[in-house]
Amino acid sequence: MTYLDRISVDPDICHGMPCIAGTRIPVSVILDNLSEGVSQEEILKSYPSLHPEDISAALAYAALLARECHIIIE
Numbered sequence: 001m002t003y004l005d006r007i008s009v010d011p012d013i014c015h016g017m018p019c020i021a022g023t024r025i026p027v028s029v030i031l032d033n034l035s036e037g038v039s040q041e042e043i044l045k046s047y048p049s050l051h052p053e054d055i056s057a058a059l060a061y062a063a064l065l066a067r068e069c070h071i072i073i074e
Contacts, residue, residue, distance in 0.1 A: 004064070006057035018061060020054045023047075030058040 008021040018027040025047055033043050040055050 003053065003057040003060040006054055007061050020050060020057065023049050023054075025050065025054075027058045027061050030055055031062055034059075 006021050007018050007027060009016055009018050013019060014024055014026055019025055020027065020030070030043060030050075033046075034040075034055070038046075040052065043055060044050055044052065
C-alpha cells in the first residue's frame with residue numbers, strides 16, 4: 001500500500017474532489033490547515049476519522065501535483 005492508496009476520487013463524493021479514502025474529507029482541507037500552521041495533532045483532533053498516514057498521503061498527493069503542473073507567478 002502506498003500513500004496514494006489513501007486518496008480517492010469519486011464523482012459521487014464531494015463533487016469528485018480528491019478525498020481521504022473512506023471519508024468525505026477533501027485533501028484540500030488538510031492542505032489548507034497545514035498551510036495555515038495548524039499542527040498535525042490539531043488536525044487529527046478536529047477530524048477523528050483521520051490517521052497520521054492520511055496527512056502524509058495528502059502531502060504526497062500535493063507533491064505529485066506540484067511536479068505535474070507549472071504555475072507562473074508574477
